[in-house]
Amino acid sequence: MTVDTALLPSYPQDRKCPYQPSPGYQELGGEGPLHRVRLFDGKWLWLVTGHSQGRRLLADPRMSADRSRADFPVVLPRFEAPIFKPLALIGFDPPTHSVHRRLLAPDFSLKHVRALRADVTALAHRLIDRITAKGAPADLLNDYALPIPSMVVSELLGVPYDDHEFFEARTVDLLQAKSPEGAEAAGQALWDYLDRLITAKERDAADDGVISRLASRVDGVDLTRDDLLRIALALLIGGHDTTSQMIAMGVVTLLEHPDQLDLLLADADLVPAAVDELLRVVSVTDVSGVRVALEDIEIDGYTVRKGEGVLVSSSMTNRDPEVYPDPYRVDVRRTAGSASRQHMTFGFGIHQCLGQNLARMELEVAFTVLFERLPTLRLAVPRADLAFRKGGTMQGVHTLPVAW
Amino acid sequence: MKVTADRTRCMAAGHCAVTAPDVFDQADDGLVTVTDPTPPDPARADVLLAERLCPSRAVTVHDA
Numbered sequence: 001m002t003v004d005t006a007l008l009p010s011y012p013q014d015r016k017c018p019y020q021p022s023p024g025y026q027e028l029g030g031e032g033p034l035h036r037v038r039l040f041d042g043k044w045l046w047l048v049t050g051h052s053q054g055r056r057l058l059a060d061p062r063m064s065a066d067r068s069r070a071d072f073p074v075v076l077p078r079f080e081a082p083i084f085k086p087l088a089l090i091g092f093d094p095p096t097h098s099v100h101r102r103l104l105a106p107d108f109s110l111k112h113v114r115a116l117r118a119d120v121t122a123l124a125h126r127l128i129d130r131i132t133a134k135g136a137p138a139d140l141l142n143d144y145a146l147p148i149p150s151m152v153v154s155e156l157l158g159v160p161y162d163d164h165e166f167f168e169a170r171t172v173d174l175l176q177a178k179s180p181e182g183a184e185a186a187g188q189a190l191w192d193y194l195d196r197l198i199t200a201k202e203r204d205a206a207d208d209g210v211i212s213r214l215a216s217r218v219d220g221v222d223l224t225r226d227d228l229l230r231i232a233l234a235l236l237i238g239g240h241d242t243t244s245q246m247i248a249m250g251v252v253t254l255l256e257h258p259d260q261l262d263l264l265l266a267d268a269d270l271v272p273a274a275v276d277e278l279l280r281v282v283s284v285t286d287v288s289g290v291r292v293a294l295e296d297i298e299i300d301g302y303t304v305r306k307g308e309g310v311l312v313s314s315s316m317t318n319r320d321p322e323v324y325p326d327p328y329r330v331d332v333r334r335t336a337g338s339a340s341r342q343h344m345t346f347g348f349g350i351h352q353c354l355g356q357n358l359a360r361m362e363l364e365v366a367f368t369v370l371f372e373r374l375p376t377l378r379l380a381v382p383r384a385d386l387a388f389r390k391g392g393t394m395q396g397v398h399t400l401p402v403a404w
Numbered sequence: 405m406k407v408t409a410d411r412t413r414c415m416a417a418g419h420c421a422v423t424a425p426d427v428f429d430q431a432d433d434g435l436v437t438v439t440d441p442t443p444p445d446p447a448r449a450d451v452l453l454a455e456r457l458c459p460s461r462a463v464t465v466h467d468a
């Protein structure tokens with residue numbers, strides 16, 4: 001069918017408050033679960049704000065995540081870049097996707113994550129030691145929130161942390177690029193870097209993390225060398241930017257809700273559910289998944305036709321009042337135990353975030369150690385002066401000046 | 405109540421092993437294993453939550 005896109009609301013929209021969806025999305029959420037929205041290129045797709053509908057669509061095998069398809073929706077100009085077309089772990093369908101996930105499952109298991117906890121705790125303490133030795137103010141993003149996941153992912157993958165300034169900066173360039181050319185240049189720089197790294201590991205028969213382990217599994221059939229490069233790229237990018245910004249944005253949210261911070265600090269048992277509440281509220285990527293329909297799909301009175309695009313909003317599915325009463329409120333005691341895990345921040349279906357349990361552990365440690373060591377932590381600038389990322393998808397702050 | 409898990413569908417999200425650790429675990433390959441296929445009634449709420457949280461629909465509760 002032909003849709004007159006001129007009258008549709010636009011996607012994406014910038015937030016007004018760093019941890020609440022734009023007023024435009026909030027309005028849509030009040031009108032129903034599925035909405036047609038206009039993209040930058042004049043095309044449209046379905047924006048899903050209903051929790052149940054988002055879950056069902058993302059778990060539906062008739063929805064494809066294959067970014068190399070001609071009908072796959074391009075949400076922002078940067079996603080026109082060839083580097084984003086075959087995106088491992090996010091942009092493949094089964095059977096390829098399932099092969100990749102199974103190769104990586106042992107490295108991201110609960111047992112492995114639990115075994116890393118003591119090291120991450122020691123790392124957080126070392127970073128606070130450095131911050132206090134230097135004295136206030138500190139930039140909590142670059143002095144704490146970023147080094148934690150960046151060092152963890154370096155160690156896990158076997159990427160030298162000495163190169164962190166390079167891969168962190170190119171990742172921001174890639175994920176925040178305004179043009180396909182900018183994204184491609186940044187992506188290609190990371191690709192070439194990882195290509196050289198893998199070549200060195202192959203030469204030395206290295207045994208130092210996920211990349212060298214997978215390099216030994218390259219057989220040209222189930223796993224090609226390009227597959228390995230795509231997986232390494234996805235893990236390196238996915239392993240540090242979102243987690244670091246979630247730490248930073250979580251701290252901003254907690255500082256503005258001191259009663260909730262007090263509850264979190266008073267009860268260690270509450271920390272896992274509190275972290276999931278912060279993940280729900282902040283919705284740092286604000287996209288639970290983008291898909292294209294392979295067939296006509298009926299869902300609760302709506303028809304998503306074959307070839308139409310769907311984008312599930314994490315900030316809005318996370319505020320569906322049928323699942324979350326008083327959904328805009330930050331409430332770390334909202335859900336007890338692992339019922340807190342039903343938010344859509346990590347997505348749903350077979351592409352749900354591979355690193356979610358690692359991220360949860362890093363967040364638990366990061367918040368706990370930070371406020372234990374610096375209980376009087378506060379922003380060193382007025383909140384209105386904090387510069388947040390624009391563009392409505394990957395949320396974040398450019399720097400986070402704090403004192404204590 | 406009978407609990408089954410389909411390892412061909414499992415994506416190792418781990419929600420089941422966190423939610424009902426007496427019923428589910430992750431094997432060395434990271435994928436689900438059912439350690440108690442006939443859990444006692446008090447475990448029912450946790451097991452049903454594990455089924456609901458599973459993103460790849462690998463967990464099924466029978467006779468719930």
